[in-house]
Amino acid sequence: MIQEISQALYESGLGTYLRESQYAYPIVEGTHLLSLGLSFGLLAIADLRLIGAYLREEPAGDLLRQLRPWILSGFVITFATGILLFCAEAVKLLDNPALPAKFALIFLAGLNALWFESRHGGKLSGLSVPRGAKLAGWTSLILWTLVVVSGRLIPYLG
C-alpha cells in the first residue's frame, strides 16, 4: 500500500519534475530548511517560556497568542515543502529508517501540541505556568529537536 502510493507519487508529474529540475529541488529543500526558523524556531521560543527558561517576565498566554499564527504558518511551509520532497524521492526513501522515525516523532509532537492546545492553549493567564503545560513544553522541545535530527540523518541512512 505505502509502496504503491510512493511509487505513484514518484512517477507523478510533480515528483518527476522536482527530481529532474536543476533549481526547483534545491529551492524546495532550502525553503524546507529555512522555514524551520519560523516553525520550530518560534515554537522553541514559546516552549522555553513554558518551561520557565526564557522571557519569564512575559505572560506565557500573551506570548503564545502573538506567536501562534507565525508558528502555524511556518509549519504549513515546512510540511508543504516536506511533502514535495517526499514526492520527489518517495521510492528511494522507503527503506530509509530515518524517515519512519521522523514521521513517528512528528506524530507524537502533533499529539502533544493538540493535548496542550485543548487543555491549556487559551487558558494560560499571568506569569505562572501549570505543571502540565510545562511538561508539554519540555516534550515539544525534545520531540521537535529529534525530528530535525532524524531529518538530517535521512541522507546518511539512505
Added chain:
Amino acid sequence: MSVHSLALWLQNHGVGLFLRKSDPLVGVVLQNFHILGLVALLAAVLLIDLRLLGLGLTSRSAPDLARRLRPVFWLGAVTVGTSGLLMLVSDAVRYSNNDALLVKLALLPWALAFQLGVERIGIQLRPRSLPAAGTALLSLLLWVSVGLAGRAIGFV
C-alpha cells in the same frame, strides 16, 4: 599562500586533521549542530524583523525585545559558526572549490554587519515606518540568501 595550499594545510594539521581522521559520525553530529544553531539564529532574527514590521510581539518595545533576543542570536551564531568552521577545516580542499560556499562566505559578513550595525539603529526607529520596515526586509533577504547559499553547498 594560495587558497589551495591554505586549504590543504588546514585539513592536514591540528583540528582539521583530527576531524578528517575521526569517525564519520562526528561529521553528522556537526551537521546537526549546524541546523539547530541555524534555527536559534533565525528565530531571533525573525522575531526582531517581525517586530520592526509591526507584525509580532507588539506587546514589547522593539529595543527591549532586541535586547532580550540577543542571547538567542549569539547562542545560535556561535553554534552555527563553530560547527561550520569545524566542517570547513575537516574538508577544506573540497569546500574551497565549492562555489556555493564562496557565495555564502561572501554574503555572511554583510548579513552579520547588517544585524549588528544597521539593525541596532533600526530598532530605535518607529516600527512599521518605512525605514524600520526596510531594515527588517533587508535583514530577512540577507539571512535567507546566506541560508540558501549554504543549502546549495550540498548540491553543487
